[in-house]
Amino acid sequence: xxxxxxxxxxxxxxxxxxxxxxxxxxxxxxxxxxxxxxxxxxxxxxxxxxxxxxxxxxxxxxxxxxxxxxxxxxxxxxxxxxxxxxxxxxxxxxxxxxxxxxxxxxxxxxxxxxxxxxxxxxxxxxxxxxxxxxxxxxxxxxxxxxxxxxxxxxxxxxxxxxxxxxxxxxxxxxxxxxxxxxxxxxxxxxxxxxxxxxxxxxxxxxxxxxxxxxxxxxxxxxxxxxxxxxxxxxxxxxxxxxxxxxxxxxxxxxxxxxxxxxxxxxxxxxxxxxxxxxxxxxxxxxxxxxxx
Amino acid sequence: xxxxxxxxxxxxxxxxxxxxxxxxxxxxxxxxxxxxxxxxxxxxxxxxxxxxxxxxxxxxxxxxxxxxxxxxxxxxxxxxxxxxxxxxxxxxxxxxxxxxxxxxxxxxxxxxxxxxxxxxxxxxxxxxxxxxxxxxxxxxxxxxxxxxxxxxxxxxxxxxxxxxxxxxxxxxxxxxxxxxxxxxxxxxxxxxxxxxxxxxxxxxxxxxxxxxxxxxxxxxxxxxxxxxxxxxxxxxxxxxxxxxxxxxx
Numbered sequence: 117x118x119x120x121x122x123x124x125x126x127x128x129x130x131x132x133x134x135x136x137x138x139x140x141x142x143x144x145x146x147x148x149x150x151x152x153x154x155x156x157x158x159x160x161x162x163x164x165x166x167x168x169x170x171x172x173x174x175x176x177x178x179x180x181x182x183x184x185x186x187x188x189x190x191x192x193x194x195x196x197x198x199x200x201x202x203x204x205x206x207x208x209x210x211x212x213x214x215x216x217x218x219x220x221x222x223x224x225x226x227x228x229x230x231x232x233x234x235x236x237x238x239x240x241x242x243x244x245x246x247x248x249x250x251x252x253x254x255x256x257x258x259x260x261x262x263x264x265x266x267x268x269x270x271x272x273x274x275x276x277x278x279x280x281x282x283x284x285x286x287x288x289x290x291x292x293x294x295x296x297x298x299x300x301x302x303x304x305x306x307x308x309x310x311x312x313x314x315x316x317x318x319x320x321x322x323x324x325x326x327x328x329x330x331x332x333x334x335x336x337x338x339x340x341x342x343x344x345x346x347x348x349x350x351x352x353x354x355x356x357x358x359x360x361x362x363x364x365x366x367x368x369x370x371x372x373x374x375x376x377x378x379x380x381x382x383x384x385x386x387x388x389x390x391x392x393x394x395x396x397x398x399x400x401x402x403x404x405x406x407x408x
Numbered sequence: 409x410x411x412x413x414x415x416x417x418x419x420x421x422x423x424x425x426x427x428x429x430x431x432x433x434x435x436x437x438x439x440x441x442x443x444x445x446x447x448x449x450x451x452x453x454x455x456x457x458x459x460x461x462x463x464x465x466x467x468x469x470x471x472x473x474x475x476x477x478x479x480x481x482x483x484x485x486x487x488x489x490x491x492x493x494x495x496x497x498x499x500x501x502x503x504x505x506x507x508x509x510x511x512x513x514x515x516x517x518x519x520x521x522x523x524x525x526x527x528x529x530x531x532x533x534x535x536x537x538x539x540x541x542x543x544x545x546x547x548x549x550x551x552x553x554x555x556x557x558x559x560x561x562x563x564x565x566x567x568x569x570x571x572x573x574x575x576x577x578x579x580x581x582x583x584x585x586x587x588x589x590x591x592x593x594x595x596x597x598x599x600x601x602x603x604x605x606x607x608x609x610x611x612x613x614x615x616x617x618x619x620x621x622x623x624x625x626x627x628x629x630x631x632x633x634x635x636x637x638x639x640x641x642x643x644x645x646x647x648x649x650x651x652x653x654x655x656x657x
Binding site for chain 2: 143145197198275276277278279281282284285286288289290291292293294295336339340341342344345
């Protein structure tokens with residue numbers, strides 16, 4: 117496959133994974149937890165590197181998932197002992213992220229792991245970072261990771277769709293009928309952590325939040341069905357990746373930056389023009405009510 | 409046979425007791441009102457019985473056994489305000505959630521579940537709204553959807569948290585008719601209730617709460633002026649109005 121094709125495919129895979137997991141974060145009002153996890157996975161990656169002494173993506177995936185789950189766990193712990201949720205998030209993630217930054221500057225100065233890269237990501241170089249797996253042809257590492265994470269995400273959502281849905285809508289009722297609400301919460305947090313770290317190389321820790329939240333937020337304004345919201349959100353993720361890439365190559369600017377910006381633009385357009393929940397249609401119907 | 413037995417129940421939030429030493433038993437096939445001022449621990453009582461919040465001490469039994477969700481004998485109607493009605497789903501889908509406990513892991517609700525859900529919607533007079541997005545329903549309609557969801561659970565004991573709050577008179581009547589139907593089928597319904605004026609009309613038994621349990625028993629015996637004074641303390645001006653109601657009956 118050509119260089120361009122790889123970037124489009126990798127960006128789209130990240131867009132789909134982020135898009136579908138992001139929907140559940142939005143419905144559970146946990147968008148800020150995504151921000152937190154996207155930072156603390158840095159600590160997981162650094163620790164995985166220090167322990168395994170390699171840049172192997174799978175160790176990093178595991179390390180990051182554990183770090184993400186720990187973040188969710190500590191936030192839950194502080195919150196349930198009476199600290200406000202946003203304050204808990206703020207304290208936990210800045211602390212874990214800071215530890216990650218210190219560890220990088222102490223032990224990992226000379227390797228590929230630098231703070232800039234972790235924060236901003238660079239999809240530009242991703243297609244050249246190849247891996248050979250069995251009899252399959254050489255392929256970019258990022259492609260392998262993102263495909264794997266997408267499959268895992270789809271399996272989890274497929275198996276636990278109704279549990280994810282009811283715990284998002286009405287956790288009390290879910291608990292009353294014996295659904296393990298906390299377990300499902302951590303399952304979702306695990307998905308978010310994996311998705312974040314797999315998208316990390318391509319778009320970086322900060323922009324991944326845009327990919328997690330913006331497509332779902334836009335889809336939320338367009339549909340009244342959860343399944344449609346998931347599909348739309350995945351679609352917006354792909355659209356942003358593709359359009360973002362061409363915008364970036366046209367203006368010769370950062371590809372990941374463009375992908376994330378296009379996500380913002382899509383959201384803004386939907387926010388304005390959604391036929392039912394858009395700003396314009398809302399204003400219009402308010403005027404209509406006034407006239408009547 | 410007692411459907412619900414609560415013995416020495418105490419619940420605390422961070423060392424502050426919100427329910428202390430609650431003792432009562434509930435007979436089968438009755439409507440029970442849980443009455444008390446704001447902050448009396450009425451919702452807490454229901455949540456503690458359902459195991460949604462931990463209890464500091466005490467014993468809770470439903471049909472003689474410690475309650476386990478998997479027994480599927482309990483239906484629950486949370487406060488309407490406890491969920492986000494902008495959630496992307498429709499009325500039928502919400503009612504179907506009442507079947508999730510019966511469906512089991514890794515499976516989706518089937519045709520039979522959909523039939524039960526539609527039947528439940530019909531019982532609350534909402535079948536025309538099955539495909540309506542839940543945010544487009546009125547408060548009373550949303551409450552009916554919640555009730556239908558509880559019906560779909562096909563339980564023996566129902567716990568309802570303030571089902572009459574913010575609903576129109578027609579819905580209130582419809583809910584009462586439904587509760588009486590459940591009662592006739594031998595089901596037990598516990599309802600957190602605010603309006604003192606309708607207590608005698610609606611409920612066979614009452615539980616009067618204000619952190620401590622003030623009284624519990626058949627309405628004629630327990631719903632007395634004296635007990636109300638104990639329950640509501642110094643809020644006399646408010647009580648005088650309901651005093652009239654109590655003494656008229």
